[in-house]
Amino acid sequence: xxxxxxxxxxxxxxxxxxxxxxxxxxxxxxxxxxxxxxxxxxxxxxxxxxxxxxxxxxxxxxxxxxxxxxxxxxxxxxxxxxxxxxxxxxxxxxxxxxxxxxxxxxxxxxxxxxxxxxxxxxxxxxxxxxxxxxxxxxxxxxxxxxxxxxxxxxxxxxxxxxxxxxxxxxxxxxxxxxxxxxxxxxxxxxxxxxxxxxxxxxxxxxxxxxxxxxxxxxxxxxxxxxxxxxxxxxxxxxxxxxxxxxxxxxxxxxxxxxxxxxxxxxxxxxxxxxxxxxxxxxxxxxxxxxxxxxxxxxxxxxxxxxxxxxxxxxxxxxxxxxxxxxxxxxxxxxxxxxxxxxxxxxxxxxxxxxxxxxxxxxxxxxxxxxxxxxxxxxxxxxxxxxxxxxxxxxxxxxxxxxxxxxxxxxxxxxxxxxxxxxxxxxxxxxxxxxxxxxxxxxxxxxxxxxxxxxxxxxxxxxxxxxxxxxxxxxxxxxxxxxxxxxxxxxxxxxxxxxxxxxxxx
Numbered sequence: 001x002x003x004x005x006x007x008x009x010x011x012x013x014x015x016x017x018x019x020x021x022x023x024x025x026x027x028x029x030x031x032x033x034x035x036x037x038x039x040x041x042x043x044x045x046x047x048x049x050x051x052x053x054x055x056x057x058x059x060x061x062x063x064x065x066x067x068x069x070x071x072x073x074x075x076x077x078x079x080x081x082x083x084x085x086x087x088x089x090x091x092x093x094x095x096x097x098x099x100x101x102x103x104x105x106x107x108x109x110x111x112x113x114x115x116x117x118x119x120x121x122x123x124x125x126x127x128x129x130x131x132x133x134x135x136x137x138x139x140x141x142x143x144x145x146x147x148x149x150x151x152x153x154x155x156x157x158x159x160x161x162x163x164x165x166x167x168x169x170x171x172x173x174x175x176x177x178x179x180x181x182x183x184x185x186x187x188x189x190x191x192x193x194x195x196x197x198x199x200x201x202x203x204x205x206x207x208x209x210x211x212x213x214x215x216x217x218x219x220x221x222x223x224x225x226x227x228x229x230x231x232x233x234x235x236x237x238x239x240x241x242x243x244x245x246x247x248x249x250x251x252x253x254x255x256x257x258x259x260x261x262x263x264x265x266x267x268x269x270x271x272x273x274x275x276x277x278x279x280x281x282x283x284x285x286x287x288x289x290x291x292x293x294x295x296x297x298x299x300x301x302x303x304x305x306x307x308x309x310x311x312x313x314x315x316x317x318x319x320x321x322x323x324x325x326x327x328x329x330x331x332x333x334x335x336x337x338x339x340x341x342x343x344x345x346x347x348x349x350x351x352x353x354x355x356x357x358x359x360x361x362x363x364x365x366x367x368x369x370x371x372x373x374x375x376x377x378x379x380x381x382x383x384x385x386x387x388x389x390x391x392x393x394x395x396x397x398x399x400x401x402x403x404x405x406x407x408x409x410x411x412x413x414x415x416x417x418x419x420x421x422x423x424x425x426x427x428x429x430x431x432x433x434x435x436x437x438x439x440x441x442x443x444x445x446x447x448x449x450x451x452x453x454x455x456x457x458x459x460x461x462x463x464x465x466x467x468x469x470x471x472x473x474x475x476x477x478x479x480x481x482x483x484x485x486x487x488x489x490x491x492x493x494x495x496x497x498x499x500x501x502x503x504x505x
Contacts (some may be wrong), residue, residue: 106195110147322357476499
């Protein structure tokens with residue numbers, strides 16, 4: 001679900017170094033200078049804050065690799081630029097080994113002869129020494145030979161992201177004609193060999209779009225031509241790849257049109273610089289499903305594992321997390337079991353605004369029917385961080401049962417030390433038996449002071465427990481006891497007085 005929503009600029013702490021004795025800058029000028037310098041930040045959280053405050057993209061240095069750069073955008077989204085060669089390398093990159101990090105490229109020729117891997121005609125504006133190229137289409141100077149180029153981009157760490165936009169960009173080195181013609185892009189199977197693979201190379205799977213360019217310095221005075229192309233097919237296909245956690249995304253640059261035609265025409269003969277190819281993906285991650293659900297700090301359960309709660313106004317809690325570190329709005333819905341299904345209660349659907357990432361959302365509700373079974377579920381969205389936001393899946397139901405009724409007083413007996421009588425003696429062990437008067441008694445409390453605090457667990461819920469005790473002194477003693485049910489409700493206390501004689505009876 002996507003909706004528009006105003007985004008509040010995140011605060012950003014900026015420090016400005018002033019020369020000793022120099023004039024103080026106006027705050028607005030200082031902030032502008034700091035924003036102008038905020039082109040990169042060490043981690044994603046700092047980059048997002050800077051991007052929003054300064055209203056321009058900021059690189060996340062912690063996510064930079066040899067072949068990719070990641071940017072936090074001012075609207076809260078992220079952009080990954082993935083190249084095929086080192087982004088830190090010089091203009092003449094990358095001759096063998098044709099592999100940079102997880103990125104790689106290869107070519108295929110229709111007669112499996114050795115194809116050109118570098119620029120064969122260095123013209124004005126071309127890199128020197130000769131740069132790596134991929135060639136597409138029907139080669140006019142070599143009768144019958146067709147070229148395909150294949151470009152493989154690593155995308156493994158973007159698994160699960162939602163693709164908001166995508167484009168393929170690069171620079172054309174040469175086209176056969178002086179008028180703009182098309183080279184065609186496909187998503188293909190994976191590269192199995194570099195720098196050249198047996199024809200026809202990886203299988204063409206999904207048509208992605210066309211590159212419409214002219215670049216011919218020698219015949220047309222047309223310089224190298226940058227291009228970028230995007231399409232719904234590219235975005236949708238990338239989304240499917242990320243949904244299936246595909247490690248790489250391979251693009252074929254060919255002379256093959258969407259209908260399969262064109263590869264025998266010189267119209268589509270072109271060369272492109274490898275170093276300039278980029279796959280750019282703008283993305284966001286939906287928040288994860290809320291977890292660690294509790295009712296009054298008791299973990300969730302269903303059926304016989306559901307907790308019992310001794311309040312009519314329980315507090316519901318849910319932990320929320322967004323891999324992009326976004327702030328989230330979190331919703332709670334609660335329902336009551338009617339004997340056959342859970343039905344939402346009036347007032348259900350409460351929202352807690354702006355819960356920080358990795359935080360806990362909470363709300364108190366009214367669930368007052370003693371003995372009734374309730375459940376709640378939760379969902380979050382990243383709307384405080386994005387004008388077009390993403391929502392998490394809805395959590396599983398977290399059930400609980402309301403129990404506002406305390407259990408009956410336990411029955412306490414002892415043959416050796418009967419209540420209201422004298423018996424036993426100093427050092428003589430006697431057994432006190434605690435018997436539950438209510439079937440939901442979870443444990444007993446006993447002690448020699450009021451209120452009792454020592455826990456005694458029965459053999460089963462609603463069962464009995466035994467206490468063996470030997471007095472260390474004679475005289476009047478008083479045992480206090482309570483039963484506590486599964487919801488934590490205590491019974492009225494039992495007062496059990498008895499006398500230990502000075503000598504054994």
